[in-house]
Amino acid sequence: MRIIIISKEGDALDLAIRLKREAHKVKLAIQDQDFSKVGSGFGLGKVQHWRKALPWVGKDGLIIFDQIGWGSEQDKLRRFGYSVVGGSEGGDQVEFNRKYAQEIFKKYGMKTVRSEHFRSVEEAIRFVRKNKGRWVIKQNGHVDKCFSYNGERADGSDVIDLLQNYKKFNSHECVSIDLHKRVVGVELGVARYFNGLEWIGPIEMNIEHKKLFSGSYGPKTSEMGTLVWYDDNEKNKLFNETLAKLKPYLRKINFRGDIDINCIVNEGGAIPLEATPRFGYPAIHVQSLLNLSPWGEFLKAVADGKDYSLKWRRGIGIVILSAVPPFPYESVNRKYSPEGLRIYFEEKLNSEEWNHIHFCEVSRLKGEYVISAKSGYVLCVTGFGKTAEKAREAAYGLIKKLCIPRMFFRNDIGLKFIERDRKLLKKWGYL
Secondary structure, eight states: OEEEEEESSSTTHHHHHHHHHTTOEEEEEEOOGGGTTTTTTSSOEEOSOGGGGHHHHTTTSEEEEOSSSOHHHHHHHHHTTOOEESOOHHHHHHHHOHHHHHHHHHHTTOOOOOEEEESSHHHHHHHHHHSOSOEEEEESSSOOGGGOEEOOOTTOHHHHHHHHHHHHHOTTTOSSEEEEEOOOSEEEEEEEEEESSSEEEEEEEEEEEEEEETTTEEEEEEEEEEEEEEEOOTTOHHHHHTGGGGHHHHHHTTOEEEEEEEEEEETTEEEEEEEEOSOOTTHHHHHHHHBOSOHHHHHHHHHHTOOOOOOBOOSEEEEEEEEOTTTTOTTTOOSSOOTTOEEEESSOOOHHHHTTEEESSEEEETTEEEEOSSSOEEEEEEEEESSHHHHHHHHHHHHTTEEOTTOBOOSOTTHHIIIIIHHHHHHHTOO
16 A cells, blocks of 8 residues: 655654555655654655655555644545545644633533633733632643643742743743643543544553653653553543543544543543644554554554454553653754764664664664754653563663663653552542
């Protein structure tokens, strides 16, 4: 099958490589020129203008969009008869506009937390001064995750300080701010693929680790690692309290792809915080381990609105991001670039170990793997086991075989789940 992947920064490189291994003809169209070298040397076709490749992929092939922002294009291509997977315009709206997402959650019967939207930093500051409390700062669109912040002080003074800092130094980026009341509990996500009409494949449960440092300290990042497992119980509590309720909406917007809702759960139930109506990174890398069926067959079925019996394995998967500076401040600090640094392997990896290496901003030159962009988001390592303990052991055993100058990663992915959250989730009926 002919497949073209349209990408902003090459996020779906690992997926492209795996589709090529399945003997598909794959082309990768990266739109941001700062990431144009990503994926070179892996035997993938590189395309600059993806629309010119539509005759090549044809209506029997598959078009994959790996990020939001192209929803209207996807809807249009589907109307013309192309097989497209990734999302839809209505899906884009849910992620781009947090206030709208909360309205959708409420409309379809989910519990919601108080959330306010502001068009300026000044408005947000005035609000917190009048409504003291622990507020969470979020921004809409593709603003760096490091701008997000979970308020700690009961009087809101730390949130006000940070907003004043943004006003002084980042006012041009802080034009769409959301504040929501901080909720106490366990952060737990639920995801599943939707083919425009029905759910397809198992329910995915995930726990994200967004803070930069071990112990969940430091600024928020796009993601430092994730714990993932599948469930085929249609009575899954979290699924039925949240994602399952969106089925009518997803049909209405003709959504075709992977959608995730990140929640806070406690003894009182699940509260959805945000939706991710697209492929999840780095969770997709764990999906590559849990899924036993070929990616090409599965995604083609999702795109075409067909049923598909996805074969998968029970257990737990862990993915760990291996990064280098300037991550996570890639868009605000371009002084130090890792481009050109080589990735070394302290031992020769076997085929199974290679299957657990997932390249992100990497190219292959003369048999060597090289960082090929400036952000520092280099690669991910995965591990699988019947328990979280076994999955951690596998993933961390492998990542220690890598050497990249200035490499860093969190050493506690999945640890809080083992030490505390697993017991609480069982108590509350979510596990």
